[in-house]
């Protein structure tokens with residue numbers, strides 16, 4: 001009988017986590033899909049993997065007759081009130097690249113939301129990526145992964161979990177978990193220095209919605 005378990009990512013599983021993210025997260029995630037080229041930059045991948053040592057990344061593992069495989073992942077890491085400046089600095093550093101365009105969008109969101117100051121907490125566990133294999137979507141696996149990250153945030157003493165939902169599906173999912181909407185930025189309003197739309201995501205995605213859960 002098939003069974004899906006959610007557990008922490010081990011440090012030696014970086015390659016397996018990235019192989020999964022490339023196939024089932026990056027290929028569809030609206031910021032990645034909405035900028036060219038389709039493949040994420042090395043700096044983007046490095047950033048996601050740098051979160052593993054925090055112990056705040058989780059895998060969903062399916063066990064079936066043929067063996068085990070990763071069918072879901074969540075990548076999260078801590079942030080504090082320095083986040084708006086740090087993301088702006090990173091966006092400037094990577095200007096002119098795909099990761100730079102993505103960081104420019106995330107910097108606009110970070111500056112507008114500034115969740116640690118807004119909610120007067122020293123830190124937040126921020127969810128950077130959530131992906132589920134299409135073969136097992138619609139079974140609340142994304143919610144199970146988010147719940148594992150939330151539990152870990154509590155154990156680590158964070159008083160907030162935050163997430164910038166770039167996809168309508170992840171926004172719906174976190175609403176169902178009791179997250180509150182803090183901010184909405186429509187993709188059509190995000191422009192680059194030449195006045196062109198910065199990110200052109202595929203339908204039905206229309207905005208980046210920032211949500212928080214107070215712990």
Ligand code: ACO
Pocket residue numbers: 024025026028029030127128129130131132133136137138139140141142143163164165166167169170173
């Ligand atoms: N396309 C079409 N339908 C979808 C998708 C999708 N990408 N995702 C979920 N659904 C549907 C499900 O089939 C289900 O339909 P049903 O109620 O008719 O059965 C319904 O939406 C609810 O699904 P959930 O169980 O809540 O979603 P699930 O946990 O399976 O997956 C997730 C949600 C993780 C966001 C998934 O869509 C995904 O991996 N997307 C690609 C990567 C991505 O965009 N991630 C989110 C970016 S934001 C961020 O990472 C912080």
